[in-house]
Amino acid sequence: MSKKLKKYFREIxxxxxxxxxxxxxxxxxxxxxxxxxxxxxxxxxxPIALEIMRKIKRIFDPDNIMNPGKII
Structure with missing residues (x-):
């Protein structure tokens, strides 16, 4: 994806x-x-909601093998 498209995506x-x-x-x-x-x-x-989500993810996927690097 181009930088310009990424910029518009973020702005939207x-x-x-x-x-x-x-x-x-x-x-x-x-x-x-x-x-x-x-x-x-x-x-x-x-902002604490994201940390709670990360903790839940670590409980169910401690080795980070399910969709690594993604938030689902």
Whole structure:
């Protein structure tokens, strides 16, 4: 994906969050939306939610073999 397209993708994601939307629908966050997810939770005053998700992931996947590097 080009830098220009990534920039627009991020701008649209931020605008959606600012308007009360979310970065995810029926699909996972994957790789591209990781930063947007962090922005979403921080902007809504819930940065601890991501840490809770990471802890749950470590419980079920301690060796990080299921979708490594992705948020699902």
């Amino acid at each position: 994601g931020i605008k959606a969050i600012e308007m009360g939307g979310t970065t995810s629908g029926e699909h996972g966050i994957g790789i591209m939306k990781k930063d947007l997810l962090k922005y979403e939770f921080e902007s809504r005053g819930s």
